[in-house]
Amino acid sequence: LLKAWGAHVTVTCSHNAEQFVRGLGVDHVVDYTAGPVEEPLSLLEKFDLVLDNIGGDTERWALGLLKPWTGAKYVTLVTPFLLNTDRLGIADGMLQTAATVATKMIKVFLVQ
16 A cells, blocks of 8 residues: 555565565565565665564564654554453553553654
8 A cells, every 4th residue: 555655665575575576566675584685774864664574572673773753653463452461461451552552653753
C-alpha cells in the first residue's frame, strides 16, 4: 500500500527473502542476518514511519531513526497485554500494561 501511495519503502528481511520483497516494489533492503540492523538503517535518511513487528529492544533504537519534529511515527504490532496477563493475571496484567503504555507514550513525547 505504501508503494501505491508513492512512498520510499525500506524493509529488513533475510537474504533469502530479498528477491521476494523487491518483487513487491521495495526500494531498499537491509539483511538482518548480516548483523544488527540499527547501524545500516541509521546510515539512511530518517524515516516518517517505522513499523515494528518484532518487538524486543527494537523500540530502544528505532525511535532515533524517525525524522524529528515532523510527526513521524513508530508503530509496534507487539503488545505487552497478553504477556502481562499470562504472567500476572488479569488485574495485575492490565495495570502493568497500562504502566508500560504510559511509559512508552512519555518516551515518544520526549524524543519529539
